[in-house]
Amino acid sequence: MGISPYLKVIGRGRDGARALTREQAADLLGQVLDGFCTDLEIGAFCIAMRVKGETPQEMAGFLDAVAARMKHVPASDRPVVVLPSYNGARKLPVLTPLLGMMLARKGLPVLIHGTPTEDARVTSLEALSVIGITPQRPDSVIESGRLHYVDTRELLPGLKQLLDVRRTIGLRNSGHSLVKLMNPVAGTALVVGSYTHPEYFESMAATFELMGSNAMLLRGTEGEPVADPRRTPRMDVYINGQVRLVDEGRSGPLASLPSLPRLIDPITTATYMRGVLEGLVPIPEPIVIQTDHIVRACKAIEAAGDPSLLGPLTA
Structure with a gap:
C-alpha cells in the first residue's frame, strides 16, 4: 500500500492531523525500517510526526515494529x-x-x-x-x-x-x-x-x-x-x-x-x-x-x- 495514505492522515498540521491506530503506526514504521520508502516519503513522515506529535498508541505501534525486526540481546540471569x-x-x-x-x-x-x-x-x-x-x-x-x-x-x-x-x-x-x-x-x-x-x-x-x-x-x-x-x-x-x-x-x-x-x-x-x-x-x-x-x-x-x-x- 505504501505510506502515502498514512501521510494524508498525519500530515494535515497540528489541528487537522488525526492519530493512527497502533496497528497502522506499526505498519507505517515497518515500511520505513524495511527500506520500502523513498527519502521524500521518510522526510515527510518525520516532519509530519514532528508537527503532530506521537500519541501513546502510535508510539506503541512504532515499538511493535522495532521489536519485530530488532536483533535482541539474549536474556541474562538477572534483569x-x-x-x-x-x-x-x-x-x-x-x-x-x-x-x-x-x-x-x-x-x-x-x-x-x-x-x-x-x-x-x-x-x-x-x-x-x-x-x-x-x-x-x-x-x-x-x-x-x-x-x-x-x-x-x-x-x-x-x-x-x-x-x-x-x-x-x-x-x-x-x-x-x-x-x-x-x-x-x-x-x-x-x-x-x-x-x-x-x-x-x-x-x-x-x-x-x-x-x-x-x-x-x-x-x-x-x-x-x-x-x-x-x-x-x-x-x-x-x-x-x-x-x-x-x-x-x-x-x-x-x-x-x-x-x-x-x-x-x-x-x-x-x-x-x-x-x-x-x-x-x-x-x-x-x-x-x-x-x-x-x-x-x-x-x-x-x-x-x-x-x-x-x-x-x-x-
Missing part, C-alpha cells in the same frame, strides 16, 4: 539495566557510562545502546573507549556485573538510518523518542528512560504504562538517562506498567555541589569516572540515589513485582 545513550555531552560530561559501571559493580548486567546523532557532542562510546570498553555484538550474553555497549546499527540498521535523517533536516524525529523507550533485550530488563521537557514526561509515562514496561523515568542530564549530578530529579519506577513514585526529587541545586571536570572531552571524562570508581573523587549524590533506586527496582522485578522492595513511597 538487564538498559541505558539508551543518544544525546551525549554538550555542557556537562556524559556520565551515563559512570552510572552503568556503578550498576555493574552492584552485580547487575548493564546494556548501553546508542549511536552518535550530533557530531558536536561527546558520546558515551567515546568515553568508554578511553577506558577500554568497546562495542559488543548484540548476540553476546551480558553476564551479571558486566557492562556492554551495543551500537544501534547492530540492533536494527533501519533504525540507525531513521536517526540519521536528523543530520539532513536538522530536527529530531520519532526514532529519537522510541530509542529511549525500547527494550532491546529478549528477556527481563529495566529500561531507564529520560526526558528533557515536561510534555515528554507525559507521553513517555503513558507509553510505559501502555506497554506494560519495567522502567525508570526521570529528567536526565542533557537527554542522557543519568541524574544531573548537581540536583536530584523526580524518579518514577514502572513494574509491569504499574507506576510508583520512588523519589519526588529536590527543588534547586544541592547544598554542596560536586566537583565536576570543567572539560567534557572523552579523556577528561574517563579520568573523572576512574577517579570516582577508585574512591578518589566523591560520587555525585543524585547518581548514588538513582543507582540505589534502580537496584531496588531490579530486586522487585526478580520478586515477581513486589512493590515493597522499591523502598518507601515518597509523597
Whole structure:
C-alpha cells in the first residue's frame, strides 16, 4: 500500500492531523525500517510526526515494529539495566557510562545502546573507549556485573538510518523518542528512560504504562538517562506498567555541589569516572540515589513485582 495514505492522515498540521491506530503506526514504521520508502516519503513522515506529535498508541505501534525486526540481546540471569545513550555531552560530561559501571559493580548486567546523532557532542562510546570498553555484538550474553555497549546499527540498521535523517533536516524525529523507550533485550530488563521537557514526561509515562514496561523515568542530564549530578530529579519506577513514585526529587541545586571536570572531552571524562570508581573523587549524590533506586527496582522485578522492595513511597 505504501505510506502515502498514512501521510494524508498525519500530515494535515497540528489541528487537522488525526492519530493512527497502533496497528497502522506499526505498519507505517515497518515500511520505513524495511527500506520500502523513498527519502521524500521518510522526510515527510518525520516532519509530519514532528508537527503532530506521537500519541501513546502510535508510539506503541512504532515499538511493535522495532521489536519485530530488532536483533535482541539474549536474556541474562538477572534483569538487564538498559541505558539508551543518544544525546551525549554538550555542557556537562556524559556520565551515563559512570552510572552503568556503578550498576555493574552492584552485580547487575548493564546494556548501553546508542549511536552518535550530533557530531558536536561527546558520546558515551567515546568515553568508554578511553577506558577500554568497546562495542559488543548484540548476540553476546551480558553476564551479571558486566557492562556492554551495543551500537544501534547492530540492533536494527533501519533504525540507525531513521536517526540519521536528523543530520539532513536538522530536527529530531520519532526514532529519537522510541530509542529511549525500547527494550532491546529478549528477556527481563529495566529500561531507564529520560526526558528533557515536561510534555515528554507525559507521553513517555503513558507509553510505559501502555506497554506494560519495567522502567525508570526521570529528567536526565542533557537527554542522557543519568541524574544531573548537581540536583536530584523526580524518579518514577514502572513494574509491569504499574507506576510508583520512588523519589519526588529536590527543588534547586544541592547544598554542596560536586566537583565536576570543567572539560567534557572523552579523556577528561574517563579520568573523572576512574577517579570516582577508585574512591578518589566523591560520587555525585543524585547518581548514588538513582543507582540505589534502580537496584531496588531490579530486586522487585526478580520478586515477581513486589512493590515493597522499591523502598518507601515518597509523597
